[in-house]
Amino acid sequence: MSHAHPELALPKPLEPGALRIVPLGGLGEVGRNMAVFEYDGRLLIVDCGVLFPEDHQPGVDLILPDFSYLDGRLDDIEAIVLTHGHEDHIGAVPYLLRLRGDIPLVGSRLTLAFLDAKLREHRLTPHPVQVSEGASIELGPFALEFVAVNHSIPDALAVAVTTGAGTVLHTGDFKMDQLPLDGRITDLREFARLGERGVDLFMVDSTNAEVPGFTTSEREIGPVLDQVFGNATGRLVVASFSSHVHRVQQVLDAAWAHRRRVALVGRSMVRNMTIAAELGYLTVPDGVLIDVKKVDSLPPDEVVLMCTGSQGEPMAALSRIANRDHRVSVGPGDTVVLASSLIPGNENAVFRVINGLMRLGAQVIHQGNARVHVSGHASAGELLYAYNIVRPRNVMPVHGEVRHLVANGALAVKTGVDPDRVVLAEDGVVVDLVDGRARIAGAVPCGYVYVDGSSVGEITDAELKDRRILAEEGFISVFAVVDSSSGAVVAGPQVHARGLAESDAVLAEIIPEVTRALAEAAAGGVADTHQLQQVMRRVVGRWASNRLRRRPMIIPVVVES
């Protein structure tokens, strides 16, 4: 398997008849999935999602793919194909549409409906092209065929992209539940037909490539929920992802069977389930839904709260219930079900919520003690089926951290794919399909683009480093007013600090030291404010290091008067 090296150069111009694929996100991370296909001067984008920040990226709301590769080429884009409606596949579309608003958006009915709701929040008007499994469309030099795949959201699609360079089959996110709730299986007959015709490059979801065996069927959760609901004597709270239509369906069904009403809680839960119900993806038994405001008027054993916050998000309903900061309370005899995965990195937050709920006396059921969640991604066993059915000429694992991509590549090799034809690329690494052979052709700049409040791409890693220093060490600002001619201090120095432990009395120790240093500097003829600021920085820095054993950020300011 060929690994991309950080020393890669910019790629050469694309040869005629060759296809270029530039992953701008999702390769080397779980999120912000986006791939740019180029053929004959035209571009096709598959997915355009967001990545959620980690703790070392404080204050960041979202992370986008780096669109700078598209600079000057926006008019070459034929369309954005959206494989399904999850945030990590559609969440960055509004930001790309800000650069060019009329890019056609190709996707299934539910995917486009979820996207439409998002775009309306951004006050953007989409140009949708609705497709479904079995559809074939042509966009410039790209012939697209869509294949049904099964995932943790309905109406997901794989897409086959055929150009003069051959056929690329991109799975999107998928698993191969053989008995899905909606009967819509990943269409392996179509995978087989495409394989028979010839798949030159197979781009395959890597998320669960490290997980041995097969992902359990969503259907197996129903009986577990039924048992939990049957045993519950008090209030029931179920938390899950707000896009997981089938999971919510199972909760509605269990509630109905056990004569409970369901209140949907959380803005995204209400919005998505309203869409899903309107389009017929969610079947809502008549009268099962109630408004959350009515929950307290019903006996505890007649209600279910279906809410967000399964990842311990502090502002979501579940955290607030655990902190007794929500209109709905839970206590002894009540049951809370986390019908969701525990996304790595969220452990502390989730366990904080679980501990809070248990402290209140509630019983908490989660994937650690009951089968109340199954993954939406194909495990290693399923991936082997996919490789054996498609028999691709080249393989490019997508969607995952390095460990996932490597594991997925190893599975391809096990099924007989030539290791030299398994391309392990990370974001920005350019892969060309030339003469039926996929090869790394170079790399393009591809950084993290941070959304923070109203700013997009303005926060850099330097600011994030500043923020981490501020968080870990705090800051000391010190300023003085000096006479513009003599450099003598006429007011101050004053010291302010935040994030430090020290009292004002301790900080006051700095003042005589700074005063002395400024006097010495002035006596030595230094009157330039910049130089005086450097003097203050040195004195305060040395003091903090010696006296506090800390290295706070130091902001020295000298004003001339």
Added chain:
Amino acid sequence: MSHAHPELALPKPLEPGALRIVPLGGLGEVGRNMAVFEYDGRLLIVDCGVLFPEDHQPGVDLILPDFSYLDGRLDDIEAIVLTHGHEDHIGAVPYLLRLRGDIPLVGSRLTLAFLDAKLREHRLTPHPVQVSEGASIELGPFALEFVAVNHSIPDALAVAVTTGAGTVLHTGDFKMDQLPLDGRITDLREFARLGERGVDLFMVDSTNAEVPGFTTSEREIGPVLDQVFGNATGRLVVASFSSHVHRVQQVLDAAWAHRRRVALVGRSMVRNMTIAAELGYLTVPDGVLIDVKKVDSLPPDEVVLMCTGSQGEPMAALSRIANRDHRVSVGPGDTVVLASSLIPGNENAVFRVINGLMRLGAQVIHQGNARVHVSGHASAGELLYAYNIVRPRNVMPVHGEVRHLVANGALAVKTGVDPDRVVLAEDGVVVDLVDGRARIAGAVPCGYVYVDGSSVGEITDAELKDRRILAEEGFISVFAVVDSSSGAVVAGPQVHARGLAESDAVLAEIIPEVTRALAEAAAGGVADTHQLQQVMRRVVGRWASNRLRRRPMIIPVVVES
């Protein structure tokens, strides 16, 4: 089971003949274990450990138990009993000894040796009292008996504390490996004898109470390591905890069997293994150890690096190797083994290291794909044995988050303990043993004590909140020099910001707004610097909220000239 409520009042004075137990740490969290026993006016402390901070506690080095309960009572302390040598049991001893240096320290040989090394770093001279299993000692009104227990560090002890109020058996940390490497099993015969005599209160390690079944024997790791070492053709790097003597022993043995030399890497690894070898707890085959500086002079297949950093700590050897920032390099053909648990909260850091190593081409073996780690704590199955053998009159789960304590209490109830006699307490909750009955008697103040640089207990939750705001929002400082009589601005305003995305040009927008507001205030007769600062804070805050959609910390400073 009785749960402590946050509304608990201070306890009444202790009745004559009653025993009081005040947990100052470790109940409601994994770490900083410490319990204070009181009888007849005298105190006995069991363990005195540290807790490691989470991401929402930036800049904090360590978290200590809150010693304020001991204010004015330091001279009543008979001794500190240390059940074993892990940081979460001994790490806070130096901080308690700063309050009273001559408190006797009771523990086993290895525990005291690890503690001694720590105290020497703090320039403290211990007053040790060495004990071993089978020993009985009396300290004031407390009669202590020590019982061998098996854990992930050698020489761990449980302690039975007998007073006029009855016998309390405290397990410390333990598991019940029936075939431990050193043959030193948890002494269930002694547990049975104590149970026969009567255990009035059983304080039991809860860490793995949620884990069904039995903790696998440490012995099963040996064959796995042997296979890994046998298959490895390049360099081998093994990371684990620096106190895990038996794990290191297995690595030394596997290395020796496969004709590899071992370099110990990391200050704590070298220090602890030197102590363990000197005292005979670690058997080092002659010539197996080499200095890390010699690693590069040997062929890759003749060395093993045994290092720290298995939790992804950024400054530890393993992270630096993954970042190509260490004298030792790894590449294709090399194998890295993480022979350690993945402590919740460290997932992102650990996976970052694993991804980095895999990107370099190394194979990475960890508990997710091979049995290279077993826990040091008893699982639910073992705890049932313990309850059935001891048959305690009252139970108090210790060492764990709420979820662990609740699960452990439920196990006690399953073995027949009266639910009313299972006391679920968190830190600071006072439990009295009176007339053979354990009951919650109130609560004492018990906060987090943060160590940060040279400061102990000076950082408060308010400063941590400031730090989180600084991290997430950054800050804007704005200052002006005003005429002391008129309030007119004579220099400035100047604006400085950190952690924001905005350019100086954007920030400069603030200046005219501030100037105008100050002029209006001065015209309105406001000349007090404090009031002028409030004016600046309001103006800048509103600007940041409207213009940036952010809420940075704002530091307004007005100096009179």
